[in-house]
Amino acid sequence: MGELIGAGPDLSYEQRLQKLQKEHIALWDVLGSCERPGSLDSDIRSESIEVNDFDRFFAAHDRIHHVFCNGGKAQQLFCRHVHNSPVEAIQLPSTSPAHAAMSYQDKLRHWSIIKKVLSD
DSSP states (O other): OHHHHSOOTTSOHHHHHHHHHHTTOOOOOSEEEOOOSSSOGGGOOGGGOEEOOHHHHHHHOTTOOOEEEESHHHHHHHHHHOTTOSSOEEEEOOOSTTOTTSOHHHHHHHHTHHHHHHHO
16 A cells, blocks of 8 residues: 555554545455464464454445455455455455565556546
């Protein structure tokens, strides 16, 4: 989000949130909590998954038109657990350093769809 809307790590957390809000971007994890022995999404223990309350979130924010998922696991979890989604989940490449198969510039090119959607 730093490259896309100027909400980079040089700003405080509060300033980054303000930038996101100004651009009408909500940032929320699919999972409220889970257990995993390491840092890989593939290690998430399915029995420990607690999904954030998207029904309530979408009801409170009825102008959301797009959901962009940070990687395949986020999209998979969203599609599996968020049953009343008024929008389609669009998978973007994971920004995780563990996803090193794609260059930063290629990831940025894919993520730039967000700027296009915001300007439409």
